[in-house]
Amino acid sequence: MRIGIIGAGAMAAALGGGWAAAGHEVRIGARSAEAGRELAARIGAAPGGPRQPVRRSTEVPGIGSAATPVVSAGDIVSAITDADAVLLAVPVDALTAVLGEHRDALAGKVLIDCTNAFLPDAAAPEGVTAFVLSEDAVAERIAATVPKAHVVKAFNLLAAEVWAGPDRVFDGERLAVPLCGDDVDALRTVASLAEDLALQPFPAGGLHRAKYLEATSVFTVGLWFAGANARAMLPPLSAAFAVADA
Ligand SMILES: NC(=O)c1ccc[n+]([C@@H]2O[C@H](COP(=O)([O-])OP(=O)(O)OC[C@H]3O[C@@H](n4cnc5c(N)ncnc54)[C@H](OP(=O)(O)O)[C@@H]3O)[C@@H](O)[C@H]2O)c1
Incomplete structure (x- = not known):
């Protein structure tokens, strides 16, 4: 698959690196040509990857010639144009400008939104790092701004380092x-892109539910920054409703 990434920061590196290692063709679209080239070189040089491009059966053979590098960089337009899916990996306060400029190019594209609208929580006790959201429904705003793109909220819950990690199996899952x-x-x-990163995709509802993922992220990250083991607050599925229905 051809994956365009808007942004050349931590999330672009983590997810783009994983997809390149899985054999996808990744194009970094950065506003800084130097940052884009540096990231493409870093991903391209990562141990174990990238492999030769994986093509899905729906893709037209021959597009992106054998000479096309598996990881490349260019401007944002070049990352969007031929992409089968586009990852939006910029800060929320850049969205208005980026989406406004590229609204037409993004029409019809799968647009993966991993953004979080975190702001420092001014009410947090001194010495405690916590966050609030600067807006409640970023994915829905993105969809309203680029109504012809197919927005999917994903990958916003965890730190880039987790997505980049070699082993994402915890307690056997x-x-x-x-x-x-x-x-x-x-x-x-x-x-399928999540599976290619050896992750387990969970269908979690329509885009109107993405705001709950955004809230879950800010809440959970706050617990982690406070040193609480957020994982411990949830029972396993078998105990989720405590007493089975008769
Ligand atoms: N990092 C994480 O652990 C993590 C986890 C989950 C979700 N997220 C979310 O993922 C998104 C990206 O985070 P990140 O950590 O990858 O950020 P980052 O490392 O700061 O990288 C952001 C990228 O966006 C670019 N950018 C900023 N403003 C831009 C604009 N107006 N036009 C074009 N490009 C622009 C930056 O370019 P310059 O270098 O030129 O500024 C940089 O390449 C954010 O919304 C964040 O909330 C991050």
Whole structure:
């Protein structure tokens, strides 16, 4: 698959690196040509990857010639143009400018939104790092701004270092990625991209539910920054409703 990434920071490196290692063709679209080239070189030089491009059966053979590098960089337009899926990996306060400029190019694309609208929580006790959201429904705003793109919220819950990690199996279970979106084909595409990272995709409802993923992220990260083991607050599925229905 051809994956375009807008941004050349931590999330672009983590997810783009994983997809390149899985054999996808990754194009970094950065506003700084130097940052884009540096990231493409870093991902391309990572141990074990990238492999030769994986093509899905729906892709037209021959597009992206054998000479096309598996990881490349260019401007944002070049990352969007031929992409089967585009990862939006920029800060929330850049969205208005980026989406406004590229609205037409993004029409019809699978648009993966991993953003979080974190702001420092001014009410947190001194010495405690905590966050609040600067807005409540970023994915829905993205969809309203680029109504012809197929937005899927994914990968916003955890730190880039986790997505980049070599082993995401905890207590014997593959790490799950909840996905929220309205387009069935786009959800299928992002689910397959999660599986290519050795993760477990969870369908988590329509895009109107993405705001709950955004709230879960800010709440959970706050617990972790406070030193609390957020994982401990949830029972296993078998005990989720305590007493089985008669
Ligand atoms: N890092 C994490 O652990 C993590 C986890 C989950 C979700 N997220 C979310 O993922 C998104 C990306 O985070 P990140 O950690 O990858 O950020 P980052 O490391 O700061 O990288 C952000 C990238 O966006 C680019 N950018 C900023 N403003 C731009 C604009 N107006 N136009 C074009 N490009 C612009 C930056 O370019 P310059 O270098 O030129 O500024 C940089 O390449 C954020 O929304 C964040 O909340 C991050």
